[in-house]
Amino acid sequence: MDANEAILEQWVVRTAESYPHHAAALLSKERDPFRNPVGDTLRQSLALLLRELFAEMDATAIDSALDPIIRLQAIQGFSSDDAVRFVSLLKPILRELAPERNSAVLDRRIDDDRINRLAVMAADKCTQCREQLARIRANEVQRANHVQQRIRARRPA
Numbered sequence: 001m002d003a004n005e006a007i008l009e010q011w012v013v014r015t016a017e018s019y020p021h022h023a024a025a026l027l028s029k030e031r032d033p034f035r036n037p038v039g040d041t042l043r044q045s046l047a048l049l050l051r052e053l054f055a056e057m058d059a060t061a062i063d064s065a066l067d068p069i070i071r072l073q074a075i076q077g078f079s080s081d082d083a084v085r086f087v088s089l090l091k092p093i094l095r096e097l098a099p100e101r102n103s104a105v106l107d108r109r110i111d112d113d114r115i116n117r118l119a120v121m122a123a124d125k126c127t128q129c130r131e132q133l134a135r136i137r138a139n140e141v142q143r144a145n146h147v148q149q150r151i152r153a154r155r156p157a
Helices: 005-014 019-028 036-053 059-075 082-086 088-098 112-154
Strands: none
Touching: 005 036, 005 088, 019 036, 019 082, 036 059, 036 112, 059 082, 059 088, 059 112, 082 088, 082 112, 088 112
């Protein structure tokens, strides 16, 4: 296993641990996307984010990788802090793996500044997602009220 794979595997496991205990093992271990769509989404998105952290940090690529993770966690009722906590989990992983691996991959190309920028981008994405969910819920309430009014209007007096 190369350094990137080791980092990714630890990041997936620690991110999965933020879920309830019964789900954490499934999310990190089961690799079948049909049996574990959330775990597959986490793994794919974290892999893309890790690739961008080592590369140019393209905002569009990062946004598309953050989107599924943040949406899942927002829908599942994670608080804003909990929804973006997965980003900060990367710092200790890098510190733990750096002494074990004498690799250029861990030579501070992913520094705290890059991870902090990713955390800000995740927080922004979380805010956007929560605003969208609030609009959807408000529209649903309005639609339900409208349907009830139409039903009442059709009832004979």
